[in-house]
Amino acid sequence: MQAIKNAWQEAKKSVTWTKKDIQDLQGLTILVTGATDGVGLECARAYAEHGAHVIVHGRNKEKGDEAVADIKETASITAKVELMLADLTVLDEVRKMVDQYKKLDYPLHVLINNAAIQAPKGHRGEHTKDGIEITFASNYYGPLYLTELLLPIMKKTPPAGGITKRIVWVTSIGSQLANPPVLKTDLIPWNDLKAEHYHESDWWQYARTKLFNLMAVREESRRLEPDHIDVVAAHPGMAVTDHFGKADTEHKLSSWMIETWANSPIGQTKEQGAIALEYAGVSPDVNGKNGWYVGTPELGLVNVGNAHIKEHPNAPLANNPEACRRFYNKTLAILKQSDPSFEPASGPIEESYVRSL
Numbered sequence: 001m002q003a004i005k006n007a008w009q010e011a012k013k014s015v016t017w018t019k020k021d022i023q024d025l026q027g028l029t030i031l032v033t034g035a036t037d038g039v040g041l042e043c044a045r046a047y048a049e050h051g052a053h054v055i056v057h058g059r060n061k062e063k064g065d066e067a068v069a070d071i072k073e074t075a076s077i078t079a080k081v082e083l084m085l086a087d088l089t090v091l092d093e094v095r096k097m098v099d100q101y102k103k104l105d106y107p108l109h110v111l112i113n114n115a116a117i118q119a120p121k122g123h124r125g126e127h128t129k130d131g132i133e134i135t136f137a138s139n140y141y142g143p144l145y146l147t148e149l150l151l152p153i154m155k156k157t158p159p160a161g162g163i164t165k166r167i168v169w170v171t172s173i174g175s176q177l178a179n180p181p182v183l184k185t186d187l188i189p190w191n192d193l194k195a196e197h198y199h200e201s202d203w204w205q206y207a208r209t210k211l212f213n214l215m216a217v218r219e220e221s222r223r224l225e226p227d228h229i230d231v232v233a234a235h236p237g238m239a240v241t242d243h244f245g246k247a248d249t250e251h252k253l254s255s256w257m258i259e260t261w262a263n264s265p266i267g268q269t270k271e272q273g274a275i276a277l278e279y280a281g282v283s284p285d286v287n288g289k290n291g292w293y294v295g296t297p298e299l300g301l302v303n304v305g306n307a308h309i310k311e312h313p314n315a316p317l318a319n320n321p322e323a324c325r326r327f328y329n330k331t332l333a334i335l336k337q338s339d340p341s342f343e344p345a346s347g348p349i350e351e352s353y354v355r356s357l
């Protein structure tokens with residue numbers, strides 16, 4: 001009975017939560033990837049407005065400078081907001097950005113892994129110099145590398161502001177396309193996790209990366225439990241951003257339908273979409289909710305401007321700890337092929353999982 005009461009209290013809190021409910025964030029340093037546009041920009045703005053030191057990550061200096069100026073205009077001209085650049089598809093750039101972060105000796109309380117793209121225009125189906133297909137690289141491998149390289153900093157950062165340290169992976173309903181809850185089939189190319197031999201860079205590829213994000217949450221939450229770092233997934237719901245404008249997908253009809261939905265009166269603004277990210281990143285309600293999911297995993301299309309907490313995502317593989325452990329280890333091993341000096345800070349690469357089918 002008490003458990004039901006608690007769940008109800010929690011649900012009530014989460015469905016009425018908006019960015020106005022963000023507490024004073026002074027003393028927290030928060031890095032938001034892909035904060036030069038869309039829901040990432042709004043999330044970074046909300047944190048800056050509440051006093052956090054915000055690192056706006058982007059890949060384009062001009063756009064990044066504009067985003068910082070825009071945030072300062074609404075937060076305050078003295079807000080601590082600064083830009084760091086790295087194209088997530090280029091591992092060298094990611095490492096350089098982390099080196100820069102280390103030199104500045106900043107702490108890191110919260111990392112929001114938000115940046116993502118779908119079949120980037122003009123680069124559809126391309127592979128990086130490490131042989132990783134471009135959507136896989138930007139939405140999973142680059143963010144994974146960034147997370148692992150930043151982890152030593154986060155681990156030694158003392159918690160502050162009454163919240164646990166957090167890593168938030170931004171996912172999508174797309175994860176369910178790659179691994180439908182009912183059919184129990186999955187579209188993970190287990191023997192080709194770089195998608196070297198996979199040339200279809202469109203909706204399905206994007207959907208796979210959003211499932212990868214969820215699987216990373218499951219395994220990282222296991223690995224980082226002893227460090228008291230909560231790893232959480234967040235789903236913005238369908239929000240009006242330029243996400244589709246940047247895509248070059250084969251699936252024109254479905255993209256058009258989704259874009260039309262997002263732009264319709266039942267779609268959400270990017271400010272509304274950002275609420276789930278903001279909540280997952282800094283709400284004290286999420287303390288200890290390691291491995292949880294914020295945002296509606298049912299249809300996932302709308303959060304109606306709220307931040308619902310759900311215990312688990314729908315994609316079955318994301319709830320299979322052994323599959324997630326296998327996946328995570330295999331993908332760490334792929335990063336190690338590209339960078340032999342890479343030692344994951346979440347824990348060693350487990351060879352038995354790398355070799356398993």
Ligand SMILES: NC(=O)c1ccc[n+]([C@@H]2O[C@H](COP(=O)([O-])OP(=O)(O)OC[C@H]3O[C@@H](n4cnc5c(N)ncnc54)[C@H](OP(=O)(O)O)[C@@H]3O)[C@@H](O)[C@H]2O)c1
Binds near residue numbers: 033063089243262
């Ligand atoms: N909008 C939705 O309806 C929706 C629904 C479900 C999930 N999501 C998820 O929400 C997140 C944000 O999407 P959004 O709709 O806000 O998209 P968006 O407006 O296009 O913003 C994406 C951000 O990621 C950056 N980015 C993309 N590729 C990058 C790379 N290779 N290196 C560095 N930065 C890169 C973009 O930089 P530029 O500014 O240079 O382009 C931008 O700052 C994504 O994880 C997406 O999967 C969105």
